[in-house]
Every structure is written in C-alpha cells, then in structure tokens.
Amino acid sequence: MSRTTPPAPPSATSGGRVAVVLFTSDLRVHDQPVLRAALRGADEVVPLFVLDDGVREAGFAVPNRRAFLADCLAGLDAELRARGGRLVVRTGRVVDEVARVVAETGALTVHVAGGVSGYATGREQRLRTALAAHGCELAVHDAVITVLPPGAVTPTGAGSDHFAVFTPYLRRWETAGTRAVLGAPRTVRVPDRVASDPLPARTSVQNTSPGLATGGERTARKRFTAWLADGVSGIAGYEDQHDDLPGDATSRLSPYFHFGCLSPVEAVHRARQRGGPGAEAFVRQLAWRDFHHQVLAARPAAAHADYRPRHDAWRSDPAEIDAWKAGLTGFPVVDAAMRQLAHEGWMHNRGRLLVASFLTKTLYVDWRLGAAHFLSLLVDGDLANNQMNWQWAAGTGTDTRPNRILNPLAQAKRFDPHGDYVRRWVPELADFAGSAVHQPWRLEGPARARFDYPDPIVDLAESRARFERARG
Known part of the structure; x- marks a missing residue:
C-alpha cells in the first residue's frame, strides 16, 4: 500500500x-x-x-x-x-x-x-x-466517548471506587452536570508534508451483513435530528415504545455512539431540550452506557471474568449452541432476534435481553460464548456495554436479581403480541395469523406439515428447574 x-x-x-x-x-x-x-x-x-x-x-x-x-x-x-x-x-x-x-x-x-x-x-x-x-x-x-468520565462520580465511603448498582449511580449521574457542547471548528490546518495511506473502502470488505447500516457523522446527525422531531415513533414515544419489538421505535443510534460519530454529551443536551418522558427514558439509556464504562474501568477483568462469580458449571451442547446462533431454536421470538442480528449486524434492545437470557439461563451456556458471538456481528460491538450487558443477563454482573429468567413465550406475548416481529424475520411462519405464530409446534396434522420450522430444542419447565438446581 x-x-x-x-x-x-x-x-x-x-x-x-x-x-x-x-x-x-x-x-x-x-x-x-x-x-x-x-x-x-x-x-x-x-x-x-x-x-x-x-x-x-x-x-x-x-x-x-x-x-x-x-x-x-x-x-x-x-x-x-x-x-x-x-x-x-x-x-x-x-x-x-x-x-x-x-x-x-x-x-x-x-x-x-x-x-x-x-x-x-x-x-x-x-x-x-x-x-x-x-x-x-x-x-x-x-x-x-461517554457523557461523564468513568471516575467522575463514585460512592461515598471507604474502598468504593465505582458504583456496582445502577439506580444509585443514576441518581448521582443526573446531578453531576455535563460539560458544554463544543461547536465544530471552522478551520483545520494540516501540514501539507504528511503522507497518508488511502482511506479504506466499504466495498472492499467481504462477508458483511446484508442490511448493515451506513456509517458516518453526517448520517448520525441526520438520523438523530429526524428521531428527535418524530412525534410518533421518535423520542416523543420512546418511553412507551422502546421495548416494542415490531414497532422498532428505538433510536438505532448505538453504532454511531460506538464509533463516536455522535457525541453522547450533545445527545443528552438535545434530548433534554426536547423534554418529556421519552427524552428522560432516552437519557437514562445513555446513563446505562456510562454505568457500564465505569464498571469496566474499575474492573477491567470483567471483560472476560465473572464480575460476581456464581460458581456456574456451564453446559456445552454444540447442537443447541449452533441452533441458537442460526436462529433455529424452535422459539420464534428468539430465532427472529438472532436472524435480525445476522441480517443487520444489529438487534433490537429487547431482543438482546431475551436471547441472552435464553442462552445463559434456559440453555445454561457460558455468557462469554454469547458475548463473543455478538462481538463477531454487532456493528455497535462496544466491549464495555456488550460484556457487562451479557453479565447482567447471565446473573454474574450487576443485576440485583441474578436468577431472573426471561420466559420467551411470555416475552413474545408482551412485546410482540400479534407476532409481527416474528413474521418479519422468520419467513417460514409468515402465513400464521395472530399470536399463534409464537407456538407453532402446537399445531397438529396437515397444519403442522405446512411449514418447515423446528420443534423447541428445550423444554422450558425442565430448563428452569435445571438452572435453579445449578444456582442453588
């Protein structure tokens, strides 16, 4: 070169x-x-x-x-x-x-x-x-890269170098204040004697996800401005809609925050100027991002080691793991989320929680395997947020209820009640009507033969009992 x-x-x-x-x-x-x-x-x-x-x-x-x-x-x-x-x-x-x-x-x-x-x-x-x-x-x-530096707010008391629980962190974070937003410079003078390699080209990269978003600061700023102004599926409705799987009303700004195309400090200022419950909910998500960064800054080993060890004897079933990665678990909402990840290099935030709980709690597979798979595909693959969110889902991180299990059927009923998200990403089930799409295995005879979709790879009741025995 x-x-x-x-x-x-x-x-x-x-x-x-x-x-x-x-x-x-x-x-x-x-x-x-x-x-x-x-x-x-x-x-x-x-x-x-x-x-x-x-x-x-x-x-x-x-x-x-x-x-x-x-x-x-x-x-x-x-x-x-x-x-x-x-x-x-x-x-x-x-x-x-x-x-x-x-x-x-x-x-x-x-x-x-x-x-x-x-x-x-x-x-x-x-x-x-x-x-x-x-x-x-x-x-x-x-x-x-964050709104507040990792060590900007710390707990009171000796020996406390970071917050291990989000809610008290959020209270301090909200009152700490943020720096002023800086304007873009008018002029940048560069020495003309400095040589450069060619810019890398997107077209030269192979094996990308087909629906991968376009990067860059200009795209980020246009997306954020449009989302702020959208009175239906933008920030105005974010508090009520950000968990709605088919509604897809999240900001989709995480890749731009990861690469720094959009300033989180500016995002907080502009959201607060917009005001309302949706803005508060969005700012809270940026606080979660800061929270994870301050945890990893204080405990760098948490990128690979349990933040709070539970002494898990993780299972390893290659067939189940492969089915999870391929979106072929037999649980349509889990499979839809995993297929969205493969197609877009991005996944809805509710989908991330659901598939992480399914892998670590229902299949009882080591969170590190799931985190590595996410990092192999996510365009917003931020180490702090990815690893600490996976640890939260696995119950080895900062979750104050480490043994909670997200039931995929209950989650589907709540966040995809009519099955629209599943039909979008699991075409084998596109002809199903209503919420029946979430349990296709219940069909019998000719109706069951009409589609090529696997039966569930695990019994939910048995897997829950297995997890509870393992965790004690």
Whole structure:
C-alpha cells in the first residue's frame, strides 16, 4: 500500500507548532474536545487514524465494523476537507505509526480520547512511553466517548471506587452536570508534508451483513435530528415504545455512539431540550452506557471474568449452541432476534435481553460464548456495554436479581403480541395469523406439515428447574 500526499488545501500552511489528534472511537468534528484542544494549542494539526494491527490481531476488526468504519472515516475526511484539512490514515502498530508522524512533523503533543478497555489503557501507556523519547507529550481527554468520565462520580465511603448498582449511580449521574457542547471548528490546518495511506473502502470488505447500516457523522446527525422531531415513533414515544419489538421505535443510534460519530454529551443536551418522558427514558439509556464504562474501568477483568462469580458449571451442547446462533431454536421470538442480528449486524434492545437470557439461563451456556458471538456481528460491538450487558443477563454482573429468567413465550406475548416481529424475520411462519405464530409446534396434522420450522430444542419447565438446581 503506497502513501500519498494529497494537494494541500488553499488554507494549509507550513511551519509553526504541530499537534497530532489520534482519532479512535470519536470520529466526528462536532463536539470534539480532542480536536478542539489540539487546535487551541498548535498552528497546525495532524488528524490521524491508524488502522491498527493490534485491533485486528485481537479479533475486534470484524467485517461489519470494518465496513461501518470505512464509512465513518470517509465522512470524517469529508468534514475535515470542508474546513481546509484532511484525514491522515496510517496502517500498522498504533504506537509505531503515531511515533513516525511525530518524528516527521516535530509535533510536541498528541491528543487522544480516554478509553476504558484493557487495550485502550494499554495503548495510552505505550504511547506515553514512546512519545517521551521524542520529547512529545500525550494529552488524554475525558468525556469524549461517554457523557461523564468513568471516575467522575463514585460512592461515598471507604474502598468504593465505582458504583456496582445502577439506580444509585443514576441518581448521582443526573446531578453531576455535563460539560458544554463544543461547536465544530471552522478551520483545520494540516501540514501539507504528511503522507497518508488511502482511506479504506466499504466495498472492499467481504462477508458483511446484508442490511448493515451506513456509517458516518453526517448520517448520525441526520438520523438523530429526524428521531428527535418524530412525534410518533421518535423520542416523543420512546418511553412507551422502546421495548416494542415490531414497532422498532428505538433510536438505532448505538453504532454511531460506538464509533463516536455522535457525541453522547450533545445527545443528552438535545434530548433534554426536547423534554418529556421519552427524552428522560432516552437519557437514562445513555446513563446505562456510562454505568457500564465505569464498571469496566474499575474492573477491567470483567471483560472476560465473572464480575460476581456464581460458581456456574456451564453446559456445552454444540447442537443447541449452533441452533441458537442460526436462529433455529424452535422459539420464534428468539430465532427472529438472532436472524435480525445476522441480517443487520444489529438487534433490537429487547431482543438482546431475551436471547441472552435464553442462552445463559434456559440453555445454561457460558455468557462469554454469547458475548463473543455478538462481538463477531454487532456493528455497535462496544466491549464495555456488550460484556457487562451479557453479565447482567447471565446473573454474574450487576443485576440485583441474578436468577431472573426471561420466559420467551411470555416475552413474545408482551412485546410482540400479534407476532409481527416474528413474521418479519422468520419467513417460514409468515402465513400464521395472530399470536399463534409464537407456538407453532402446537399445531397438529396437515397444519403442522405446512411449514418447515423446528420443534423447541428445550423444554422450558425442565430448563428452569435445571438452572435453579445449578444456582442453588
């Protein structure tokens, strides 16, 4: 792959103080504290994104997120060019590539958004060490990826470094206040001597989900603005409708928050300006996102180890696990959600809770297997939210009722009462009328022979008894 130096925009200059902005999960120019801080302290900045070999080797660079990332980088480059700048892309080890750019430009500071994963914090440590050898400072900025930094609010009392229960966290979170929203810069001056690899192309990524959404800041902002204004299925009805499976009235903004195309701080401000119960419910979901980040920041091992061990002797039945992944469990609402995941790289929030409970409680399979499958497909595959939500569902995380089980039939009756969600994603059952679609195995004779759909892979009563015995 050859590097090119595009023609300098008319506003670009040479010389003066240079800073580097290392973009990670903050691919935007609106409400972008990292970029604004760099612009305040330098005459020119290098907006840099590294296609990191370490991320690929760790297994996080899956097709859906790579394709969405390509959209996001193209969008970021367009926004920077509209302001006289451009995005510089490098490929390799992130520390090596940042150090090379610093050496090429004589940059005195590298700015980056703070992260909470073990990889992000390790990256910061390695960068700080490597940059010191070049006489360069690393500036880490908080409240970029989340509304509040992970350690902004902590419980009172000795030895408490984070909240382990959401409700008290929410009370403190709501009164902590948020920083002001920053406007997008008018001008971004980039040294014309800095070469860049080509931007990755979405079309070059194979094996993506057919219904994968389009990424990028402009798309995110248009979607959010339209959702705020929608008086039927937008934020106005969110409190009552966000669990409605066929209604699909969620914001669908999670991929854009994951890649930082939309600022969660700006989202909170704009939602609160809109006001109403729907806005409060939406802001509460952003608080859940912050909550999970502060848990993982305090307990990095929770990405892979039980936050609250239950001493589970997890089952491993390959046939059942494969049926769950393929959406062939015989429980239509579970299968519909899993097929939505495969088709879109995204799943309705109620569906996520339902299929996670089914795997960990009904089949009694290790949550880590489910979390890994989700990360292999989800375009919004955020480590903190994915892992901690899976632990919540499994009863090994922060849920105060660790042995709760979501019955798929009861959930279907409540959140897909007429079977519309199932018929959308399980075409074998498209001709069924009403709620009968949720229990097709009850049909007999010729009616049962009309469709090719499996019987349930597990008896709900027996599986519940098995789980209760295992948990004691």
